[in-house]
Amino acid sequence: MKVIVGYNLSHDSSICVLGNGRILAACALERSSRVKRGVVPVHAYPAAMTELTRDVLTGVGLSHGDVDYWIATSTEARGQNDEDRLTDTLGLLVPAGRRLSLPHPGHHLAHASAAFWTSGYDSAAALVVDAYGSLLDAGRERETGFSFQIGKAPETILRTVRHSERIAGRLRPDGNIGLPDHLSGIGEVYRAVTLALGFYERGGTYDDAGKTMGLAPYGHRLSERPLFIDVTAEGPSFGPAIDSLIELGLAARDATGVRLIPRPAGTPLQDLHRNVAAQIQSEFEQACLWLVRDLVQRTGQRSLVLGGGCFLNSVLNARLLHETPVERLSVFPAATDDGNAVGAALYAHHVLTDGTPPPPEERRLRHVYLGPPRLTGTDVPDLARQLGLRAIEHPSEPAATGSAAAAIAAGEIIGWFDNRGELGPRALGARSILCHPGIPGMRDTLNARVKFRESFRPFAAAVLAEQAGKWFDMADPDSPFMLMVWPVRTERRDQVNEIVHVDGTCRVQTVDELLPGNLRRLLEEFELRTDLPMVLNTSFNLRGMPIVERPREALDCLYGSRLDAVFLGPVEVRGPDHRTLRPVAAVKPARGGLPERLLAAADGDATIAELAADFGVDADDLVDVALDLRRTGELQWAGVPATPQTAWPLPQYEVGKLA
Numbered sequence: 001m002k003v004i005v006g007y008n009l010s011h012d013s014s015i016c017v018l019g020n021g022r023i024l025a026a027c028a029l030e031r032s033s034r035v036k037r038g039v040v041p042v043h044a045y046p047a048a049m050t051e052l053t054r055d056v057l058t059g060v061g062l063s064h065g066d067v068d069y070w071i072a073t074s075t076e077a078r079g080q081n082d083e084d085r086l087t088d089t090l091g092l093l094v095p096a097g098r099r100l101s102l103p104h105p106g107h108h109l110a111h112a113s114a115a116f117w118t119s120g121y122d123s124a125a126a127l128v129v130d131a132y133g134s135l136l137d138a139g140r141e142r143e144t145g146f147s148f149q150i151g152k153a154p155e156t157i158l159r160t161v162r163h164s165e166r167i168a169g170r171l172r173p174d175g176n177i178g179l180p181d182h183l184s185g186i187g188e189v190y191r192a193v194t195l196a197l198g199f200y201e202r203g204g205t206y207d208d209a210g211k212t213m214g215l216a217p218y219g220h221r222l223s224e225r226p227l228f229i230d231v232t233a234e235g236p237s238f239g240p241a242i243d244s245l246i247e248l249g250l251a252a253r254d255a256t257g258v259r260l261i262p263r264p265a266g267t268p269l270q271d272l273h274r275n276v277a278a279q280i281q282s283e284f285e286q287a288c289l290w291l292v293r294d295l296v297q298r299t300g301q302r303s304l305v306l307g308g309g310c311f312l313n314s315v316l317n318a319r320l321l322h323e324t325p326v327e328r329l330s331v332f333p334a335a336t337d338d339g340n341a342v343g344a345a346l347y348a349h350h351v352l353t354d355g356t357p358p359p360p361e362e363r364r365l366r367h368v369y370l371g372p373p374r375l376t377g378t379d380v381p382d383l384a385r386q387l388g389l390r391a392i393e394h395p396s397e398p399a400a401t402g403s404a405a406a407a408i409a410a411g412e413i414i415g416w417f418d419n420r421g422e423l424g425p426r427a428l429g430a431r432s433i434l435c436h437p438g439i440p441g442m443r444d445t446l447n448a449r450v451k452f453r454e455s456f457r458p459f460a461a462a463v464l465a466e467q468a469g470k471w472f473d474m475a476d477p478d479s480p481f482m483l484m485v486w487p488v489r490t491e492r493r494d495q496v497n498e499i500v501h502v503d504g505t506c507r508v509q510t511v512d513e514l515l516p517g518n519l520r521r522l523l524e525e526f527e528l529r530t531d532l533p534m535v536l537n538t539s540f541n542l543r544g545m546p547i548v549e550r551p552r553e554a555l556d557c558l559y560g561s562r563l564d565a566v567f568l569g570p571v572e573v574r575g576p577d578h579r580t581l582r583p584v585a586a587v588k589p590a591r592g593g594l595p596e597r598l599l600a601a602a603d604g605d606a607t608i609a610e611l612a613a614d615f616g617v618d619a620d621d622l623v624d625v626a627l628d629l630r631r632t633g634e635l636q637w638a639g640v641p642a643t644p645q646t647a648w649p650l651p652q653y654e655v656g657k658l659a
Contacts, residue, residue: 105134194209219279412565470489
């Protein structure tokens with residue numbers, strides 16, 4: 001067996017293992033390191049990637065010595081010398097004599113390669129749109145189109161470039177978020193507006209563009225004229241973007257350039273924010289529609305594959321099928337940079353080593369349960385006991401699945417944990433939170449008391465594939481990766497109101513009989529109990545954390561949210577009664593109101609119920625306050641082992657403290 005390991009070595013670092021052109025395993029560093037986007041300390045990066053590599057290879061029965069070729073890509077290289085220096089950070093893990101290299105620029109090529117060689121198509125056009133790609137002379141890739149055909153090297157059809165130093169959203173020395181004098185690129189403009197809306201991770205400026213997409217249906221376009229992206233006969237242009245942000249009060253010019261004035265964290269959304277989201281979403285869609293039509297005309301292809309973070313925009317993807325000449329569409333599920341490890345490895349197999357293509361049915365990616373096995377060898381009941389939780393050992397996984405379906409039917413919210421986690425940002429039934437799609441108030445409870453996220457955020461549905469067309473108006477009946485948004489049929493909406501967004505749509509995951517694990521069985525069991533062939537499905541994480549990877553992280557969510565239970569293989573672990581837990585402050589009170597009172601009184605002796613009685617408040621309300629304080633690290637539960645934090649190797653010296 002020819003084994004190839006591919007890496008992405010920039011943010012969203014990841015690894016992929018191929019065997020004879022088939023994806024055996026893939027995982028993002030974020031999942032194993034527990035650091036969002038995989039941005040670990042520089043001195044710890046080699047150790048973190050080495051640990052991930054070992055886990056992934058061992059999980060499929062391989063070792064370092066079994067690897068025939070290694071290949072890497074990143075956004076931060078101008079050529080092979082730069083790529084080699086980045087790969088050298090992994091030390092002896094990647095032997096120089098067995099390294100392969102993508103032709104430069106490689107970032108968008110890796111995106112496109114992942115999308116094409118997992119589509120099952122014999123030929124297709126490929127389009128990549130993201131915030132920025134590889135360094136290219138004095139510029140960076142912006143939008144790139146390719147033509148792919150089995151047995152041939154891909155051909156670059158179009159490439160747009162912007163200046164390399166003009167990255168929107170960098171933190172300035174004064175703490176403000178800076179913008180260049182003018183924006184350039186569909187992804188860059190969408191990112192800048194997302195940052196202006198306040199949708200980014202605290203402590204950095206990684207934007208959360210999915211929130212902008214979710215907010216857009218709540219607003220209306222501010223203007224029929226373009227404010228951010230003007231689509232002309234020659235294509236998209238971005239001249240008005242900076243001035244529009246300034247006119248809207250979302251940016252300002254000062255002595256050091258342009259700075260954003262984002263919506264402050266925690267402040268309510270105003271009509272302005274909703275309408276800005278609607279405006280940029282509309283203009284973004286129009287720009288991408290133009291690009292697709294142009295690429296289809298240039299290539300003559302009616303099959304299209306998509307890569308790059310912009311194509312996680314599932315509203316756009318559905319429009320592409322409706323409003324362009326495209327007849328077949330495949331979007332790579334790990335469209336963000338963590339998928340580029342897959343693209344690099346597949347390019348190496350098909351182009352650099354003249355590998356034999358697997359048959360189309362094996363080339364087509366049907367699932368992304370590709371992470372290291374995490375239940376194998378884990379004593380879940382013992383782990384639960386160590387944490388003071390009650391474990392129910394069912395006689396089999398089917399029996400546990402039936403219990404899970406019954407719990408959801410009764411209105412419980414559960415965590416669902418399969419052995420191997422998903423590659424990519426979507427929870428597709430290996431690391432999911434599941435609940436009833438039709439019980440009124442379930443969506444609000446999930447947003448406020450489990451996920452701790454904004455109330456406007458919609459949820460997806462996992463539905464039996466053969467039943468999906470009865471519930472959703474779908475232009476394509478196949479949507480296994482939750483990358484399409486479709487209207488919920490009007491006559492069905494009242495039955496599944498909790499997965500219906502404000503515009504009457506839902507992001508859909510179709511579940512067929514080929515999906516590994518037990519999600520399919522759970523849906524069948526749930527349908528037997530409710531006559532509903534779907535459940536509400538969202539990612540198994542709390543706000544600000546990566547999707548859980550190991551059983552310990554999953555069980556900790558029982559102490560950190562209102563989850564009722566977690567199902568891990570044949571084991572069901574029930575959540576605690578939070579009212580009986582004893583809070584202890586981890587930091588001095590720095591808030592007003594009830595949170596400050598709780599932190600001041602949380603000495604580890606009194607329970608939440610006792611403190612609620614002293615305060616004269618409802619115990620459940622105080623639980624909600626305590627859970628939010630625990631999420632932010634300000635409070636812990638006495639007697640509950642703390643969640644282990646990732647231990648990084650220490651740097652040898654502290655700069656500035658040498659004798």
